[in-house]
Amino acid sequence: xxxxxxxxxxxxxxxxxxxxxxxxxxxxxxxxxxxxxxxxxxxxxxxxxxxxxxxxxxxxxxxxxxxxxxxxxxxxxxxxxxxxxxxxxxxxxxxxxxxxxxxxxxxxxxxxxxxxxxxxxxxxxxxxxxxxxxxxxxxxxxxxxxxxxxxxxxxx
Numbered sequence: 001x002x003x004x005x006x007x008x009x010x011x012x013x014x015x016x017x018x019x020x021x022x023x024x025x026x027x028x029x030x031x032x033x034x035x036x037x038x039x040x041x042x043x044x045x046x047x048x049x050x051x052x053x054x055x056x057x058x059x060x061x062x063x064x065x066x067x068x069x070x071x072x073x074x075x076x077x078x079x080x081x082x083x084x085x086x087x088x089x090x091x092x093x094x095x096x097x098x099x100x101x102x103x104x105x106x107x108x109x110x111x112x113x114x115x116x117x118x119x120x121x122x123x124x125x126x127x128x129x130x131x132x133x134x135x136x137x138x139x140x141x142x143x144x145x146x147x148x149x150x151x152x153x154x155x156x
Contacts, residue, residue: 011051014065019143035076039069097143097150100125104155110134111152118152127152 002137009016021037050056055073092099100120108124111132118127118138129138129152138152 011044011047014040014047014061016027018044031076031080034074036069038072038076039065042068042072058096077103093149095149097125101142102140104137104139107132107134107136107138111136118150125150129153 018037018040022073023035023039025031025033025037043061043146046064047056047146063156105114105118105120105121108119111127111129114128114131116129116132118126119125120140126148127150132154134140137155139155140150141153142151144151
C-alpha cells in the first residue's frame, strides 16, 4: 500500500513529507522539525525539476535531503542567533559569587592556614586569604571558577 502511494505521488512525496513535518512543528513546537521539513520541501522542488534524470534515484534524493536539512538547520541557527553571546543588562545573573566581588563582610570564623568562612547575606561562604581572627573585616577580591570559593583580603 505504501509503495503504491509512493509510486503514484512521485516527486510530490518530498512535498507531502515537508508539509507533514511543518504541521508536526506546530503540534510539537521546538523549532527542529521546521528545518527538516524545509529540507524536504527543497528536495521536493528539486525533484519536480529533475524527476526524470537518470541519476536522481531514491538514494541520491535521500543524501540531498540530509544535506539540505543540515544546511538549512545551520543557516536557521545562525539566523535565529543561536550560539552567540548576547549582550545583557545583567551579565552576572546566576553567578552569585561574582556578584559579591567588592563587598565587605565580617568574618564569622577565623581564617586559619589560608581558609575560613564568612557570612554574606544569608549564606556562609568558604573563603581563602591571609590568616585573620573572627570579627575581622574583609573584602571579596575574586571568586574561583566553580563560583563557590571566594578570595578575600583584610580591610584597613
